[in-house]
Amino acid sequence: MEENVSKVKQESTSNAHEENISQVEITKYTTKEWFISALLGVFIGLAIIVPGVSGATIAIIFGLYYKLIYSLSNLTKEFKKCFMFLLPIGIGAVVGLVVGFFAVQKLFEVMPFTIVCLFAGLMVGAFPAVSDEIRGVKPTLAKLTLLIIGVIVPVAISVGSIFLVGNSNDAVLNVTLGLFLLYIPLGMVISVTQILPGLSATALLMAFGQFGPLLESLSISNIKNNPMLILVYLALIVGFVVGIVAFSKFLNFLLKTKKDHTFYTIVGLSAGSIISMFINPDIYSVYLGWNNGTQDMWLDLSLGFVLFFIGGVCAYLLVRFERKRKQEKIKTEKTKKENADLQLKKTSDDVKDEKN
Numbered sequence: 454m455e456e457n458v459s460k461v462k463q464e465s466t467s468n469a470h471e472e473n474i475s476q477v478e479i480t481k482y483t484t485k486e487w488f489i490s491a492l493l494g495v496f497i498g499l500a501i502i503v504p505g506v507s508g509a510t511i512a513i514i515f516g517l518y519y520k521l522i523y524s525l526s527n528l529t530k531e532f533k534k535c536f537m538f539l540l541p542i543g544i545g546a547v548v549g550l551v552v553g554f555f556a557v558q559k560l561f562e563v564m565p566f567t568i569v570c571l572f573a574g575l576m577v578g579a580f581p582a583v584s585d586e587i588r589g590v591k592p593t594l595a596k597l598t599l600l601i602i603g604v605i606v607p608v609a610i611s612v613g614s615i616f617l618v619g620n621s622n623d624a625v626l627n628v629t630l631g632l633f634l635l636y637i638p639l640g641m642v643i644s645v646t647q648i649l650p651g652l653s654a655t656a657l658l659m660a661f662g663q664f665g666p667l668l669e670s671l672s673i674s675n676i677k678n679n680p681m682l683i684l685v686y687l688a689l690i691v692g693f694v695v696g697i698v699a700f701s702k703f704l705n706f707l708l709k710t711k712k713d714h715t716f717y718t719i720v721g722l723s724a725g726s727i728i729s730m731f732i733n734p735d736i737y738s739v740y741l742g743w744n745n746g747t748q749d750m751w752l753d754l755s756l757g758f759v760l761f762f763i764g765g766v767c768a769y770l771l772v773r774f775e776r777k778r779k780q781e782k783i784k785t786e787k788t789k790k791e792n793a794d795l796q797l798k799k800t801s802d803d804v805k806d807e808k809n
Contacts, residue, residue, distance in 0.1 A: 477519045477520055479523065479524060479531075479534050479535065481537075482537070482538075482541070487541050490517065490541040490542050491541040491542070491544055491545040492545060493511055493517055493521075494543060494544060494545020494546040494547075494548070494549065495546070495548055496511040496545075496549060497511070497512075497542065497545070497546045497549065497647055498545060498546035498547060498548060498549025498553060499549040499550070509647060509649055511579075513582050513583070513586075513775070516775065516778065519708075520538065521539075521542070522648060522701055522708065524538045524539050525539070525648065525697060525698065525701035525702075525705075526701040526704070526705035527705075528698070554668075554671065557655075557668065558671070561665075561668060565735065565736070565739055566736065566739045566753040566757055567756040567757045568760075569731070569736060570756075570757030570760045570761040570764075571757075571760035571763065571764045572730070573730045573731070573764070574760065574761035574763065574764025574765035574768070575764040575765070575767070576723070576727045576730070576768070577727060577761075577764075577765045577768070578764060578765035578767060578768025578770075578771075578772065579771070579772060580723060580724070580727070581769065582771075582772045582775065583716075583719060583720055583723050584720050584723075585772075585776070586716040586720075587713065587720055590713045590716075590717075592717075595714065596714055596717040597717070599714055599717045599718040599721065600717045600718065601721060602718070602721060603718045603719065603720065603721020603722040603723075603724070604721045604722075604724050604725040605721075605725065607657065607722060607725035607726045607728070607729040608725050608728050610657075610729070611659070611660040611728075611729040611733040612732060614661050614733060614734050615662070615737050617662070632685055633684070633685065633688050636685055636688040636689045636692065637689075637692040638692060639658075639661065639663065639689060639692060640689040640690060640691060640692020640693040640694075640695075640696060641693070641695060641696030642657055642692075643657065643658070643689070643692075643696070644692070644694070644695075644696030644697035644700060645696060647697060648697065648700060648701055649719050649722065657726070657729075659729065659733040659734070659735050659736070660726075660733050662733060662734035662735070664735050665734070665735040665738075670682055671686075739753070
């Protein structure tokens with residue numbers, strides 16, 4: 454009987470805790486969960502190529518973020534369990550990357566500014582999913598400083614890239630040693646965007662002035678004319694794989710030890726990434742077109758506003774859905790805790806009666 458008291462007490466205490474990285478448990482998928490994870494993978498694949506989509510933010514919306522970080526950081530320790538969890542996400546990511554690439558490549562050729570507005574709207578609409586993580590957390594000077602630094606970093610990179618790169622789309626086609634040295638760390642930076650909520654891989658590629666050049670270089674004709682491009686893409690992939698394994702372990706540590714400080718930084722980076730989508734070499738060329746009359750500024754602005762609004766509303770509806778789901782989960786956990794407390798009290802009374 455005393456064992457039952459202990460067991461009920463344990464369950465009651467466990468339900469009282471808020472979900473965090475140290476409480477993650479990877480369980481076998483149901484069919485429904487497998488397809489939900491595959492859908493998350495599609496968004497992660499899209500996030501690599503589509504401006505404004507953050508795979509990590511979608512993971513938060515789907516309630517799978519902590520499990521994703523745990524699986525990536527513990528892949529070598531618990532290979533089978535973590536691999537099986539990551540498998541549908543990986544399959545979905547490949548599908549999302551391929552679909553996203555062909556769609557964005559065509560759309561970006563026709564209306565770059567309006568497409569950026571659409572994806573910036575998605576980032577703005579999804580922003581509350583990230584900022585919710587610091588809701589109710591008492592701000593301190595250190596946390597606010599990290600938030601401000603987070604905003605400044607992507608904007609500073611974007612502004613610097615305009616002066617360093619200009620608006621040339623031939624950068625990737627001119628294969629040099631410097632390009633290899635750039636693309637390995639760039640791949641690592643892109644990997645960070647897949648595990649930090651609110652960050653878009655494409656927003657950072659734009660900030661570095663590499664989105665347009667990379668998108669334009671990916672064609673069979675360019676690769677035939679310059680086979681060395683394959684090595685450039687491999688450098689990007691190597692950097693991505695190394696970065697996602699290494700940084701997931703580091704982020705796993707930060708979420709265990711400094712969760713609030715980490716999310717204040719992430720919120721800042723998310724806000725800065727939104728701003729940087731409109732201040733970078735790729736969009737700078739659009740502004741030049743407006744100035745010299747080769748592009749219709751008012752058409753771009755009007756369509757851009759409409760698409761920004763649509764993107765924002767769609768993303769926010771997803772966030773509201775997750776909030777509702779989370780509230781229902783909390784309500785269910787609260788009911789379970791109350792029932793566990795009642796069972797604990799009843800069991801304790803039974804033990805006292807037996808002793809008497």
